[in-house]
Amino acid sequence: MERAISCRRVLAILFVAAATSVGVTGAPKATRINRAIDLLAQGQPVYYTGSHEGTDGNFEQGVKDAQTWADYISYDMEHAPFDVKGLADYMRGLAKGGPTKSGHRTPAVIVNVPVNGTDEASVRANAWMFQQVLATGVHGVLLCHADDPGAARAFVDAVRFPSHGGRRGVHGNSTAAQIWGVSPDEYARRADVWPLNPDGELLAIMQIESAAGIQHREEIMSVPGVGGVLIGPYDLSRSLGEKSFDAPKVEEGVQTVLKTCLLKKMPCAYPVVAETAAAGREQLARRQMEGFRIVTVNVNRR
Numbered sequence: 001m002e003r004a005i006s007c008r009r010v011l012a013i014l015f016v017a018a019a020t021s022v023g024v025t026g027a028p029k030a031t032r033i034n035r036a037i038d039l040l041a042q043g044q045p046v047y048y049t050g051s052h053e054g055t056d057g058n059f060e061q062g063v064k065d066a067q068t069w070a071d072y073i074s075y076d077m078e079h080a081p082f083d084v085k086g087l088a089d090y091m092r093g094l095a096k097g098g099p100t101k102s103g104h105r106t107p108a109v110i111v112n113v114p115v116n117g118t119d120e121a122s123v124r125a126n127a128w129m130f131q132q133v134l135a136t137g138v139h140g141v142l143l144c145h146a147d148d149p150g151a152a153r154a155f156v157d158a159v160r161f162p163s164h165g166g167r168r169g170v171h172g173n174s175t176a177a178q179i180w181g182v183s184p185d186e187y188a189r190r191a192d193v194w195p196l197n198p199d200g201e202l203l204a205i206m207q208i209e210s211a212a213g214i215q216h217r218e219e220i221m222s223v224p225g226v227g228g229v230l231i232g233p234y235d236l237s238r239s240l241g242e243k244s245f246d247a248p249k250v251e252e253g254v255q256t257v258l259k260t261c262l263l264k265k266m267p268c269a270y271p272v273v274a275e276t277a278a279a280g281r282e283q284l285a286r287r288q289m290e291g292f293r294i295v296t297v298n299v300n301r302r
Helices: 008-021 035-041 059-065 084-097 120-125 127-134 149-159 173-180 184-190 211-215 217-221 233-239 248-264 277-290
Strands: 003-006 046-050 072-076 108-116 140-144 203-208 228-231 268-274 294-301
Touching (some): 035 046, 084 108, 084 173, 140 149, 211 248, 228 248
Parallel strands (some): 108 140, 228 268, 268 294
Antiparallel strands (some): 003 294
């Protein structure tokens, strides 16, 4: 049985090198709330950590993770119980354990919400999930199985306040504002999607992981408010009738999505999977040379 383990040393070394290259020493005062957006806006690479197989959040873990080397934490609620209280406790722990080494109040947290973007009606019916998650003070949400442009539009609507043209309710502002360290009014102003709103601090990410997602990729990426695309190679392989994520047919799909991202100047993310740390470093370098701007590495130990 395989067990995926984050290759922290590989990315930690790269993170330190990247920080040194841009002159980061100590804990400077951050100009933005969301570290990932901060880097993307500067054209810098983004390295993330966390699980795509379920996250069990609590206050103590949040305090520990506050000093992560990563630019953002992937918090997975797709493959775990939808425990908003656990997420809220985790976010409070991050705030307690901060500030980060980069000077941000907390690391950025992007949540995989258990809503599939197969159609617009499904996303609108489950929009309450996005609202509850955002009320904890996270910095972005990811739409799993983004297959349909209508679903993408409904998703963006769900994470934006009416003052910004969306449908999100405002009653979670005070809780989220405490995590961000701002007033509720300031939170309402800044809690919008980047880059559609250049001052926004939220990332709305589409996870393309099916043949349908590849087919509709251009329309999905053209939805105003989409801030990035993450390719899910495992589910993509099954959707394409393959058993392995590194099958040629799957790689062809990956490159098809990446090409569209590059044409649209859309940040594209990829979770590198390798058998050894050395192979992980090699594959990471290759993916970044191809144009992936957001990456992580997992080493599979058998």
